[in-house]
Amino acid sequence: MCVLLEVPGRKGEPRGRLESSFTRASLPAVRGIYTPHVGERRSIQHSFTVEEVRAFAEASGDRGLQHVAPDHEGRLMVHGLLLGMLPTRVGGRLNFLAREMSFEFLHPVFTGDTVRCEVVLTQWEPTALRTLVRAEWACLNQEGVAVMRGRAAGIVRASDARKRSKRGSIPAAVPEVSDTLIRHPDAAGSRKREHHEETAGPAK
Numbered sequence: 755m756c757v758l759l760e761v762p763g764r765k766g767e768p769r770g771r772l773e774s775s776f777t778r779a780s781l782p783a784v785r786g787i788y789t790p791h792v793g794e795r796r797s798i799q800h801s802f803t804v805e806e807v808r809a810f811a812e813a814s815g816d817r818g819l820q821h822v823a824p825d826h827e828g829r830l831m832v833h834g835l836l837l838g839m840l841p842t843r844v845g846g847r848l849n850f851l852a853r854e855m856s857f858e859f860l861h862p863v864f865t866g867d868t869v870r871c872e873v874v875l876t877q878w879e880p881t882a883l884r885t886l887v888r889a890e891w892a893c894l895n896q897e898g899v900a901v902m903r904g905r906a907a908g909i910v911r912a913s914d915a916r917k918r919s920k921r922g923s924i925p926a927a928v929p930e931v932s933d934t935l936i937r938h939p940d941a942a943g944s945r946k947r948e949h950h951e952e953t954a955g956p957a958k
Contacts, residue, residue: 790878796844799870802832807865810836829864837863837902840871841891845906849914850887857904861895868896877907884909 807830811821820831838857845852863869870893877888887910893902 790848790875792875792878794875794878796847796873796875797870798840798843798873799868800840801868802836802863802865804830804865807832807836825864827864829866832863832865832867834859834902837869837893838904840869840893841873841889841904841906844871844873844891845889845908848887849910850906850908851911852906852908854908855904855906857902859902861899861901863895863901869893869901871902876905880912882912884911 804824807821810833811817814833814835816833821833822830824830834857837859838855842852871891872893873889873891875887875889877886879886886907888905888907890905891903892900895901
């Protein structure tokens with residue numbers, strides 16, 4: 755299953771596109787209930803619009819010139835925290851409560867760019883009251899250039915984990931990204947990578 759949301763842009767601007775997919779490979783399950791596991795990958799892709807950047811500038815109060823005045827190509831630079839919202843959407847599907855987050859911005863992102871983030875679970879440790887969670891991510895633009903990487907640590911409360919388990923089918927598998935992109939995204943250089951979205955039906 756692939757979740758797709760299109761956000762209308764202004765006349766002459768590209769439509770924003772948010773596409774979220776999830777990996778499932780050898781997923782452990784108890785009585786048919788899906789349980790995340792260490793090494794699981796989840797991905798999200800989004801195309802940024804001028805309208806989104808202007809709205810974020812108003813909401814955040816960050817009206818730096820690069821975010822409000824178009825460059826010679828008519829583009830605005832995307833706020834770092836607006837870009838940083840992509841991996842948090844993955845956390846939202848897990849009812850993840852972050853205790854710490856770290857971002858490293860490697861290359862500017864502009865309106866019209868499409869960014870794909872791959873998130874890898876590095877810890878999923880259930881306890882009596884909560885599950886301890888850690889994750890790392892790397893994000894590439896449409897040219898295959900690394901634009902951001904980061905990590906997060908936090909928890910999923912036991913009560914929220916039960917609610918998450920009742921949401922229904924497991925989303926579809928997506929192509930994997932090499933671990934070198936998570937730990938050393940500069941290795942991608944300026945190589946162009948084509949992203950092929952493949953979707954499958956719900957797991958049985």
